[in-house]
Amino acid sequence: MGLRRGAATDRGRMREGNEDSYLAAGPLAAVADGMGGHRAGEVASATAMDQLSTLRDGGPWKDDRAAGEALKRAVAEANRRIRELAAGDKALEGMGTTLTALLEDGDSVHLAHVGDSRAYLLRHGELSGLTEDHTLVQELVRQGRLRPEDAERHPQRSIITRALGVDSDVEIDTATYKIVPGDRLLLCTDGLSGVVDHTRIRNVLLRTPDPQQAADKLVALANEAGGPDNITVIVLDAEGVTTAAEPTGDLAAEDGEAGPGSDNDPDDAMVTGLQRVGPGAGRRARGEPGRAGRPRRRRVRRVLTVLLVVAALAGIVVAGRALVFSRYWVGFHGDRVAVFRGVPGEVAGIGFSRLVADTEVTRAQVPPARASDLEAGVAAKDRADAFRIARCAPAVYTGCPADGAAPTTTTVGVTTTAGPSTTTAPPTTTPAG
Ligand code: MG
16 A cells, blocks of 8 residues: 655663664564663664564565464574574673564555554544553453553553563564555654653644654654653554645543643544534634625524523533542642542632542552552542542552452552563563653
């Protein structure tokens, strides 16, 4: 089908070097996030790219299966080469790399994936993940021991359970997707996905038609957010990409920044709720020349309309208030973790929240990562759930099964080797970041 592409990599603002590598050539696109002391990570990720590039002129493939197998073989070979290099050089000992690789073949894309770099698909305005992180926190999410929303900001989220270079028999996730014109694919390292949230990534992809500009913008966003890690991004467009022209229209609901008039982006008008209520409908009515023959009727109709609108607004306010105060959330009240009714935050300077009760849990007991969640307010399903969340706030992650049970703090080290589906090799830790 032919993929138009843009790619960018950046050291970020905290790291001394860039251990990420990428490949965007022919039918191949891949990102790799290397790890290891000194420049070993760089060697590992570059070796993976070098090995993959041997596939460049490997096609055309007999069928999807053949192409997928070829990609998988190349990744396994990259693993072998990285281990071989590490074994022959003390300075490279223990190096490893993530790899998320894509091989395009006609209207199919084949993915091979190890580690916590990611592939996404933007289709009809929706951004979906195509890969699953091989991380400890993802493993805990799968086991139901950690909530997905907590995983995104978990301090240990960069501990990965699979990498090239670690084990001679690396497990490689593979998948094949059919792409259609208009699809946009994103490959990135965790310097982007761990730093810039899903909605903002989607918005950039929706609003930036040129793939190179989109890649550059995503890198810039990660840097604006502090750039704690190396950042690598590849954006690939299946021919005929449409971006802001066909969003789903639900952007305003999910992204506070996307409200009408929030910035000067002309695309905003198309992607916010304005579209849902019928773009231009009101404007057209206002712009119509008045009919001189029936001024009185028009006046009556206008008054009725105003009355109806006022009544509807009053109804919305009453119903909205009842709805808002039927909810519970958990946050800080002074030095205590407390349960509230309503919703956190303010709208136009007005709060919609009242205190239900303080709990025994103090701010000092709450780990910093959790404290920032609570600072913003954590939504609860109901009153009981709110108290459960409050009681469990001291846990790094929810080890709080039964109501009334004392919260337990599980340390990551304990869980590392316990899970049946982790690899036999010890997990690889990326440099702190
Ligand atoms: Mg990284």
